[in-house]
Amino acid sequence: MIRRGKRKSGRKKLENQLTDLWQQIVKLRDNDACIWDERKHNGPVHAHHIFHKSRYKVLKWDSMNGVTLCRSCHFYLHHGGEREFDLWFMYNYEKRWQYLVEKRHQLFKVNMYNLTEKLGELAYEMRKMQGEV
Numbered sequence: 329m330i331r332r333g334k335r336k337s338g339r340k341k342l343e344n345q346l347t348d349l350w351q352q353i354v355k356l357r358d359n360d361a362c363i364w365d366e367r368k369h370n371g372p373v374h375a376h377h378i379f380h381k382s383r384y385k386v387l388k389w390d391s392m393n394g395v396t397l398c399r400s401c402h403f404y405l406h407h408g409g410e411r412e413f414d415l416w417f418m419y420n421y422e423k424r425w426q427y428l429v430e431k432r433h434q435l436f437k438v439n440m441y442n443l444t445e446k447l448g449e450l451a452y453e454m455r456k457m458q459g460e461v
Contacts, residue, residue: 342443346389349450351375354394356457362398364405364413374402378417379432386436389446391453392424 354375362373373396379387387393395417397405405413418425436442455461 339438339440339443342440342447346443346447346450349447349454350389350391350394353391353450353454353457355396356454357391358396361396362401363395364397364401364416371399373398376402376405378414379428384432385438386434387428387432388436389450390428390431391450392427 355373358373360373375394376397377387378393378395381388381393384393401409452461
């Protein structure tokens, strides 16, 4: 008897690659430190979307829409601290906030072509951050 595992579609694999690369870029840019309490923690930091990835598809894999948070800050943010974080972020990262606000309503059709193009953009951004470009 041959067991067939669930196969991921090409699109799902591409989305997973995008998410992994997005997280790596955000963590590298923020030096693996929590930007909210500005400390380097012993535990892992989490890559967090500023604007909800499910609501704003165009920002889902935009590195400008990501920040790193320690476990406790990430937990606090998702359990009542979202408004406080947004106000803090608007004040401390005003230009980035404006960019996100302006871009969030652009259309992004999730298809293989656009996902492949976005993967190329993120791969280039990563190489640039690592000094390879």
